[in-house]
Amino acid sequence: xxxxxxxxRGRLEKAAMELYGEHGFHQTTVTEIAERAGLTERTFxxxxxxxxxxxxxxxxxxxxxxxxAVDDAPEPLxxxxxxxxxxxxxxxxxxxxxxxxxxxxxxxxxxxxxxxxELIKLASLGSALAAALRERGVGETAASLAAESGIAAFRVxxxxxxxxxxETRTYRQxxxxxxxxxxxxxxxxxxxxxxxxxxxxxxxxxxxxxx
Amino acid sequence: xxxxxxxxRGRLEKAAMELYGEHGFHQTTVTEIAERAGLTERTFxxxxxxxxxxxxxxxxxxxxxxxxAVDDAPEPLxxxxxxxxxxxxxxxxxxxxxxxxxxxxxxxxxxxxxxxxELIKLASLGSALAAALRERGVGETAASLAAESGIAAFRVxxxxxxxxxxETRTYRQxxxxxxxxxxxxxxxxxxxxxxxxxxxxxxxxxxxxxx
Numbered sequence: 001x002x003x004x005x006x007x008x009r010g011r012l013e014k015a016a017m018e019l020y021g022e023h024g025f026h027q028t029t030v031t032e033i034a035e036r037a038g039l040t041e042r043t044f045x046x047x048x049x050x051x052x053x054x055x056x057x058x059x060x061x062x063x064x065x066x067x068x069a070v071d072d073a074p075e076p077l078x079x080x081x082x083x084x085x086x087x088x089x090x091x092x093x094x095x096x097x098x099x100x101x102x103x104x105x106x107x108x109x110x111x112x113x114x115x116x117x118e119l120i121k122l123a124s125l126g127s128a129l130a131a132a133l134r135e136r137g138v139g140e141t142a143a144s145l146a147a148e149s150g151i152a153a154f155r156v157x158x159x160x161x162x163x164x165x166x167e168t169r170t171y172r173q174x175x176x177x178x179x180x181x182x183x184x185x186x187x188x189x190x191x192x193x194x195x196x197x198x199x200x201x202x203x204x205x206x207x208x209x210x211x
Numbered sequence: 212x213x214x215x216x217x218x219x220r221g222r223l224e225k226a227a228m229e230l231y232g233e234h235g236f237h238q239t240t241v242t243e244i245a246e247r248a249g250l251t252e253r254t255f256x257x258x259x260x261x262x263x264x265x266x267x268x269x270x271x272x273x274x275x276x277x278x279x280a281v282d283d284a285p286e287p288l289x290x291x292x293x294x295x296x297x298x299x300x301x302x303x304x305x306x307x308x309x310x311x312x313x314x315x316x317x318x319x320x321x322x323x324x325x326x327x328x329e330l331i332k333l334a335s336l337g338s339a340l341a342a343a344l345r346e347r348g349v350g351e352t353a354a355s356l357a358a359e360s361g362i363a364a365f366r367v368x369x370x371x372x373x374x375x376x377x378e379t380r381t382y383r384q385x386x387x388x389x390x391x392x393x394x395x396x397x398x399x400x401x402x403x404x405x406x407x408x409x410x411x412x413x414x415x416x417x418x419x420x421x422x
Contacts, residue, residue: 116331145367183399186356186360187394188289188292
């Protein structure tokens with residue numbers, strides 16, 4: 001196993017995030033990360049399978065926390081509220097890693113392949129959450145719907161938490177708001193929408209077209 | 212552009228689905244698909260960029276249909292109901308392709324990399340749907356939540372539509388049910404859950420553990 005390095009993992013993470021930010025994820029090598037951290041490549045590979053894993057190694061413990069929180073939620077509780085309790089627990093655990101989360105998000109946003117990996121991570125979290133709900137006796141469909149719409153609220157809350165400069169609320173508080181908004185939206189208790197304005201006989205103009 | 216082949220696209224699709232089912236997706240070559248369809252490889256590549264695109268080329272028109280349906284939805288309509296109208300329109304359009312959808316799903320289920328691609332497709336549909344809602348004046352967060360939870364209902368409904376042997380309802384009907392269930396779930400109007408049974412002092416036993 002080689003020598004023990006005090007907080008090697010944290011130093012490698014920090015070095016990796018800096019380099020991904022400075023030179024880009026794909027331009028950074030493991031050699032450079034190890035060098036910046038003052039450690040060997042061997043040490044890097046004792047902690048991470050590859051340079052992508054620096055960004056995604058947290059997913060397993062996130063999932064464990066989520067499932068455990070659903071299991072531990074008091075009964076009786078509606079499925080969506082068990083999801084809420086679990087997502088709040090995760091949000092609270094993430095609070096102290098806000099800077100890491102922010103850097104990480106910027107790196108992911110800059111790389112389509114990392115965005116894909118992130119999508120897969122969120123889908124796995126959703127499946128694990130649904131499975132935990134089923135163990136509580138929630139029906140097949142209801143479990144999927146509660147879990148997946150909960151994950152949508154989690155993702156939307158996350159963006160608000162790290163994205164808005166003046167944001168002073170904790171992720172947990174934002175997460176609660178986000179779930180409340182999900183409930184309002186799905187109940188149809190949102191201001192009615194209007195149809196988009198400009199139309200031509202052959203379809204409508206889209207001055208600012210999105211893909 | 213070469214010779215025009217009557218319904219070449221349909222023949223290629225059919226041949227590809229057969230071969231993916233018989234030999235597996237990764238084991239099938241474009242040469243074999245063209246041969247089975249009685250066409251040339253040249254013709255294949257006039258219709259599809261690669262063998263993956265046989266499975267995913269429908270995504271663009273699905274997205275267009277979805278966005279158009281949101282644009283055309285009557286006003287005033289709550290965001291989630293505009294989503295419902297759009298998803299029902301898509302479900303209706305997919306109805307006549309049930310066999311294709313079923314084969315396609317079996318092939319995707321057998322290949323993790325295709326599952327990832329499918330996730331990305333669904334996420335893109337969700338983004339396009341949210342963007343269309345924003346054009347109707349729906350707020351940033353509400354648009355994402357309505358679109359993403361709607362896509363969850365769409366996915367869950369799809370599985371029920373193609374998955375259950377005795378299912379005689381149309382996808383549109385199932386889609387409506389699925390959205391109704393989403394509303395019930397997020398409002399907390401579902402039977403309360405119970406905590407999982409077996410626990411030990413060190414945590415709980417999981418006789419049928421899921422990953």
